[in-house]
Amino acid sequence: MEEEDECPELVPIKEKSTGPTAQIPVTIITGYLGAGKTTLLNYILTEQHNKRIAVILNEFGEGSALEKSLAVSQAGELYEEWLELRNGCLCCSVKDNGLKAIENLMEKKGKFDYILLETTGLADPGAVASMFWVDAELGSDVYLDGIVTVIDAKYGMQHLTEEKPEGLINEAARQIALADLAIINKTDLVNESEMVELRGMVRVDLSQVLDLHSFDTKDGIRLAEKLQLVKTSQPHLDKSMLTITFEVPGSVSEDLLNIFIQNLLWEKTFKNKTGLAMIVIRLKGIFSIQHKQKKVMLQGVHELYELDETSECWADHEPRINRLVFIGKIRYSLSVESWEISCFITFKTCFINNLPFTVFLLQVETLMATF
Numbered sequence: 001m002e003e004e005d006e007c008p009e010l011v012p013i014k015e016k017s018t019g020p021t022a023q024i025p026v027t028i029i030t031g032y033l034g035a036g037k038t039t040l041l042n043y044i045l046t047e048q049h050n051k052r053i054a055v056i057l058n059e060f061g062e063g064s065a066l067e068k069s070l071a072v073s074q075a076g077e078l079y080e081e082w083l084e085l086r087n088g089c090l091c092c093s094v095k096d097n098g099l100k101a102i103e104n105l106m107e108k109k110g111k112f113d114y115i116l117l118e119t120t121g122l123a124d125p126g127a128v129a130s131m132f133w134v135d136a137e138l139g140s141d142v143y144l145d146g147i148v149t150v151i152d153a154k155y156g157m158q159h160l161t162e163e164k165p166e167g168l169i170n171e172a173a174r175q176i177a178l179a180d181l182a183i184i185n186k187t188d189l190v191n192e193s194e195m196v197e198l199r200g201m202v203r204v205d206l207s208q209v210l211d212l213h214s215f216d217t218k219d220g221i222r223l224a225e226k227l228q229l230v231k232t233s234q235p236h237l238d239k240s241m242l243t244i245t246f247e248v249p250g251s252v253s254e255d256l257l258n259i260f261i262q263n264l265l266w267e268k269t270f271k272n273k274t275g276l277a278m279i280v281i282r283l284k285g286i287f288s289i290q291h292k293q294k295k296v297m298l299q300g301v302h303e304l305y306e307l308d309e310t311s312e313c314w315a316d317h318e319p320r321i322n323r324l325v326f327i328g329k330i331r332y333s334l335s336v337e338s339w340e341i342s343c344f345i346t347f348k349t350c351f352i353n354n355l356p357f358t359v360f361l362l363q364v365e366t367l368m369a370t371f
């Protein structure tokens with residue numbers, strides 16, 4: 001056959017097929033904790049696009065049920081089927097769970113036009129991306145269309161420049177290095193010069209992988225090369241990051257909740273016995289506020305937070321349970337256990353007993369002193 005002599009590169013790329021055998025594009029949405037990934041997802045889902053979009057969500061730690069309800073409450077009825085990757089840390093076992101989630105999704109719901117995959121804020125998007133070329137079987141159904149990295153305009157610089165202990169990579173920098181498209185979000189929170197500085201920083205980062213950046217994501221070999229290059233250092237998660245989820249039944253006073261959050265995030269009053277404050281990077285929660293019918297959602301990123309009433313009411317027989325997820329950093333002298341315990345005590349004391357702040361702080365200090 002004459003065609004056999006043709007150079008592969010010269011074969012024209014097939015027009016996008018709309019038949020049942022067409023491959024489904026997958027976009028990975030990545031970005032540091034609280035950068036705005038879910039906000040972007042919700043925006044895409046609510047825009048008019050005439051596409052059947054499937055969303056796969058992965059959350060770090062035990063907060064998946066919470067994240068699910070948060071996302072659903074924002075996206076409304078548009079989207080009813082949620083799939084959680086229950087492995088907690090996507091970076092470690094993404095291949096099995098990620099593929100399974102997509103296979104289950106398609107089995108259950110038929111084919112989608114598009115799949116959006118939100119990684120955890122600490123994920124290595126390279127590990128997530130690699131499953132699309134490593135697994136040939138799945139490769140016939142879906143292909144990686146691109147990696148979108150959301151960057152927090154206010155805290156992005158801080159995330160990017162943070163020094164990591166030896167052997168650990170800065171997750172934020174890696175997420176940007178792997179991006180096909182980087183979106184700077186929350187521009188309303190910074191001024192022009194901060195934007196210029198961040199843009200410059202992000203560009204520098206991109207230029208380090210510029211020659212790899214023109215790759216065709218459908219081309220497994222090129223992608224593999226790109227991923228390998230970025231992965232030369234150890235792809236370990238920062239082990240000092242910790243996620244804790246609390247569930248406390250009852251209803252809380254809105255004032256006390258605000259005081260609690262402000263003391264935690266702004267005043268940094270929660271300290272261990274050596275005087276080091278608890279570092280909270282991300283806060284998420286669903287609360288039952290006294291005298292309110294609707295569920296109230298908490299979103300916090302570093303020292304910024306908001307409490308918003310959702311459209312969802314507590315059902316008649318639904319137990320009122322407050323859920324709070326902390327994602328934070330353990331300081332050297334503060335053990336995981338004491339961090340957990342101090343979070344729990346502050347939270348529980350504040351909400352269950354509805355004690356004034358000064359009282360529960362005192363209790364925390366007394367308890368912390370015993371560790």
Ligand SMILES: Nc1nc2c(ncn2[C@@H]2O[C@H](COP(=O)(O)OP(=O)(O)OP(=O)(O)O)[C@@H](O)[C@H]2O)c(=O)[nH]1
Pocket residue numbers: 031032033034035036037038039040120121185186187188189282299300301306
């Ligand atoms: N001011 C401002 N806040 C924003 C913007 N986009 C998102 N946020 C807020 O940032 C917080 C985190 O947003 P999410 O979309 O949940 O962030 P995420 O990256 O999905 O968070 P994780 O999944 O926990 O890593 C929320 O309180 C949002 O309302 C923005 O453009 N401006």
Ligand SMILES: [Zn+2]
Pocket residue numbers: 037038039118
């Ligand atoms: Zn999210």
